[in-house]
Amino acid sequence: MTTPILQFGTSRFLQAHADLFVSEALEVGKALGSITVVQTSGDPARAGRIGALSAATGFPVIIRGLEDGIAIERELRVRSVTRSLSTASDWAEVARVFVEEARVVISNTGDKGYALVEGDSLDGVPRSFPMKLLALLHARFRSGGASLTILPCELISRNGEVLQRVILDLASRHVADVNFQSWLSDRVIWGNTLVDRIVSEPIEPAGAIAEPYAIWAIERQPGLTLPCEHPSIKVVEDLTPYERLKLHILNLGHTVLADRWQREGRPEAECVKDILADTAIRSDLERIYRDEVVPGFRVHHLGKEAEVYVETTLQRFLNPYLDHRLRDIAGNHAEKIVRRIIGFQQWCPGVPMPRLSEIAAR
Incomplete structure (x- = not known):
């Protein structure tokens, strides 16, 4: 063998x-x-x-x-x-x-x-x-x-x-x-x-x-x-477009949700699909993607790719069969904010990102 x-x-x-x-x-x-x-x-x-x-x-x-x-x-x-x-x-x-x-x-x-x-x-x-x-x-x-x-x-x-x-x-x-x-x-x-x-x-x-x-x-x-x-x-x-899409859409979205989970002291066993069942939280994430993330990708001529990847990502987040726990995602939270959110802001200078800036400031 x-x-x-x-x-x-x-x-x-x-x-x-x-x-x-x-x-x-x-x-x-x-x-x-x-x-x-x-x-x-x-x-x-x-x-x-x-x-x-x-x-x-x-x-x-x-x-x-x-x-x-x-x-x-x-x-x-x-x-x-x-x-x-x-x-x-x-x-x-x-x-x-x-x-x-x-x-x-x-x-x-x-x-x-x-x-x-x-x-x-x-x-x-x-x-x-x-x-x-x-x-x-x-x-x-x-x-x-x-x-x-x-x-x-x-x-x-x-x-x-x-x-x-x-x-x-x-x-x-x-x-x-x-x-x-x-x-x-x-x-x-x-x-x-x-x-x-x-x-x-x-x-x-x-x-x-x-x-x-x-x-x-x-x-x-x-x-x-x-x-x-x-x-x-x-x-x-x-690989650069693939890396940026994953890091600043999928991973960034996870960190946005983990930040909300930590800040509000939500249930220990809560999963991504559970927190997104809250329509206010889901709408907030969708607004961040629409108003802050996709415009950043447009600066780099990746707007269409970002829109498609956002749609795919939301479907993945809403997967009813996966128990993707926020407590696992929240590990090394500060370090992830630096790479996923602050790194995105630095990659897209001049693009307004008020909600992401709030998270980064914390």
């Missing part, structure tokens, strides 16, 4: 996104092959998930929501994961798969996945994800240096370029070999990607509940290898 796709991260998001796409592509002969999933955290609480991900029977992903205004629910079986490992207990095998089998590497390591650990080194099993990745890349280089595509799925703008800079900086400090550093730039393809799917709940021990909408936008570049062909995977010339 060989697995040309190596995935770092076991999140419910990846289960209902990349893992599902590859599974569906395998059924029609349009995938590179199956996946080895690697747990990078070593969290013993997730030990059960590791085995369940690669069970021969697969794991369930339930798609619930609205498609063209029609309510749908369907359960799919994901069978693309054929091996699951942990860096804490299977480091030698992780390294072997990375060196001998991988053609595409996928990662989704959380909000702080690129954070470094003081005193980390290449000795033994490194502690941070970037140092682990550096160690594995160095092992691949020393074993012949076959080319490789890395597709990070972390929610970071220009995530491929950001991860490349982190790894090149670490390489300059920990590996005294200029040929290795050249290989990292010339033979490793660092893909910039954008992922978008609301995955609201896990299914234990493995599986997830997700909305119908999904996109994985990957910026085109020479030498890029895709894990599969799938209708939800879009290879695009420029």
Whole structure:
């Protein structure tokens, strides 16, 4: 058994996104092959998930929501994961798969996945994800240096370029070999990607509940290898419009609602669909989109695209089958206001945004 796709991260998001796409592509002969999933955290609480991900029977992903205004629910079986490992207990095998089998590497390591650990080194099993990745890349280089595509799925703008800079900086400090550093730039393809799917709940021990909408936008570049062909995977010339639409419409809308939820002390378990059942709150959000957000996009000649994305976003928010809790959205609220709202204002100077300015001021 060989697995040309190596995935770092076991999140419910990846289960209902990349893992599902590859599974569906395998059924029609349009995938590179199956996946080895690697747990990078070593969290013993997730030990059960590791085995369940690669069970021969697969794991369930339930798609619930609205498609063209029609309510749908369907359960799919994901069978693309054929091996699951942990860096804490299977480091030698992780390294072997990375060196001998991988053609595409996928990662989704959380909000702080690129954070470094003081005193980390290449000795033994490194502690941070970037140092682990550096160690594995160095092992691949020393074993012949076959080319490789890395597709990070972390929610970071220009995530491929950001991860490349982190790894090149670490390489300059920990590996005294200029040929290795050249290989990292010339033979490793660092893909910039954008992922978008609301995955609201896990299914234990493995599986997830997700909305119908999904996109994985990957910026085109020479030498890029895709894990599969799938209708939800879009290879695009420029990610910027996709990033801005998602960040300043979908994500901004979430933050507007989370701000209202916090400020009014609304129910702890309230979800997006619940708060929008309040017609005054829904009207307020729609006004912000119409009077402040879409005009900002018009400045950048993306007005039509913004109008369509607003309509899609509101349908996603009103999905009656997803329990997308506002308490989860409200995490790191101040930081999200800076990126999603203040960042939008800075991108669109001169566009009046009174309601968004109130939120930013708080």
